[in-house]
Amino acid sequence: MGIVSPGFQGRPRTQEPALPPGQYLTEDFPVLSAGPTPRVSLDTWEFVISAENGSEHRWSWQELMALPQETPTVDIHCVTRWSKLGTSWQGVSLDTLLAEVDTGAHFALAHSYGGYTTNLPLDDLRGGQAWVVHTFDGAPLPAEHGGPARLLVPHLYFWKSAKWVRGLRLKTMDEPGFWETAGYHDYGDPWREQRYQGD
Amino acid sequence: MTEMSYLDGNMLDGPMRELFTVDLSSAVGRCESCGMTGSMASLHVYSHAPGLVARCPSCEAVMMRLVRGPDRAWLDLRGTTFLQFPMPMEQPFPGPL
Numbered sequence: 001m002g003i004v005s006p007g008f009q010g011r012p013r014t015q016e017p018a019l020p021p022g023q024y025l026t027e028d029f030p031v032l033s034a035g036p037t038p039r040v041s042l043d044t045w046e047f048v049i050s051a052e053n054g055s056e057h058r059w060s061w062q063e064l065m066a067l068p069q070e071t072p073t074v075d076i077h078c079v080t081r082w083s084k085l086g087t088s089w090q091g092v093s094l095d096t097l098l099a100e101v102d103t104g105a106h107f108a109l110a111h112s113y114g115g116y117t118t119n120l121p122l123d124d125l126r127g128g129q130a131w132v133v134h135t136f137d138g139a140p141l142p143a144e145h146g147g148p149a150r151l152l153v154p155h156l157y158f159w160k161s162a163k164w165v166r167g168l169r170l171k172t173m174d175e176p177g178f179w180e181t182a183g184y185h186d187y188g189d190p191w192r193e194q195r196y197q198g199d
Numbered sequence: 200m201t202e203m204s205y206l207d208g209n210m211l212d213g214p215m216r217e218l219f220t221v222d223l224s225s226a227v228g229r230c231e232s233c234g235m236t237g238s239m240a241s242l243h244v245y246s247h248a249p250g251l252v253a254r255c256p257s258c259e260a261v262m263m264r265l266v267r268g269p270d271r272a273w274l275d276l277r278g279t280t281f282l283q284f285p286m287p288m289e290q291p292f293p294g295p296l
Contacts, residue, residue: 034245034252036259079249115261159249179249183266183273196268 018075020190023083030082031144034178038113038143038164045148047132048167049097052105059097061148064132067092072131074154076161077190089152091133094125105170109177110151113164118177119186120153120160122170129155132165157188157195221284229280232260239263239282 019025042061049057059067071090077083108125111117124130134141134149141147146163153160159179180186185194193199224240235257242253242262250266255278262278276282 030247032248034248034250035254035261179266182250182264182275183268183271184249196266196271 019083020077021193023077023081023190026082026084029084029145030078030080032078032080033144033163034116035114040113040148040164042148047097047149047165049101050167050169051101051103052170052172055102057097057101064092064134064149067096070131072133072152072154074152076154076158079157079159079184079188079195088137089131089133090135091131091149091152093128094130094132095128097132098126101170103170105172107171107174109169109171109175110162111166111169112162113166116162116164116178118160118162119175119180120156121187124153124156125168129153155189157190159184160188218284225285227283228262230255230258230260230262231278231280233258
């Protein structure tokens with residue numbers, strides 16, 4: 001007879017969260033920032049999509065809030081290895097915003113108040129995968145987390161979800177953004193652990 | 200007469216080693232954005248980020264970024280026009296011709 005009790009089953013697998021490789025679970029919401037926090041008044045806030053032909057589409061805060069609102073609940077994964085599951089947001093789908101834009105571009109460079117940039121394939125901003133969000137957990141998004149509004153692209157590492165987002169520049173050629181020009185991966189898929197260039 | 204040639208990047212190893220073993224905080228740097236020149240120790244470094252981001256204390260422009268991967272590092276000094284290091288008198292670099 002063995003020394004292991006017949007009832008011993010080990011840790012139930014069902015309690016293990018579905019985390020991408022190399023990530024750990026956090027219940028907090030760590031604040032990461034590459035610079036001072038911009039303070040943007042809602043009176044002057046705007047979101048601008050510039051198409052590759054030079055045309056611009058602008059939304060004021062009031063115009064953004066008048067658009068159809070969605071309430072995604074998603075898992076987010078930071079390249080610094082924390083993941084937070086089941087985060088609740090409210091905002092406008094990029095599908096809604098891009099529907100007003102005539103473009104043949106394949107890439108987007110998101111840019112923010114404060115100067116931050118990050119690049120994404122335009123297809124990753126379509127198909128119910130990306131939002132401009134202004135509410136987190138039922139409350140206005142705090143400035144330290146990117147308020148008044150940030151990009152939310154949860155299927156990529158969270159540095160792609162630009163805080164204090166101000167607009168998108170649509171491009172025919174890919175142009176790397178702030179972290180992508182400093183060693184980080186161009187695409188950043190957490191499930192393929194695309195942290196750094198060449199991963 | 201042979202043409203002037205160039206050396207491969209390996210020759211930089213000695214000179215760069217001499218620079219990068221000095222304490223950076225003793226260096227003076229010029230901000231490419233606003234032109235302010237001052238001690239690198241006075242930069243504002245944001246470290247709660249995927250890398251280190253050092254900004255000019257005057258205009259907040261990014262002067263230096265350092266990203267450390269597990270087996271690689273990336274150093275971006277585009278925002279720094281120059282770094283000036285104190286050097287010992289007995290090992291001067293050649294001046295302009």
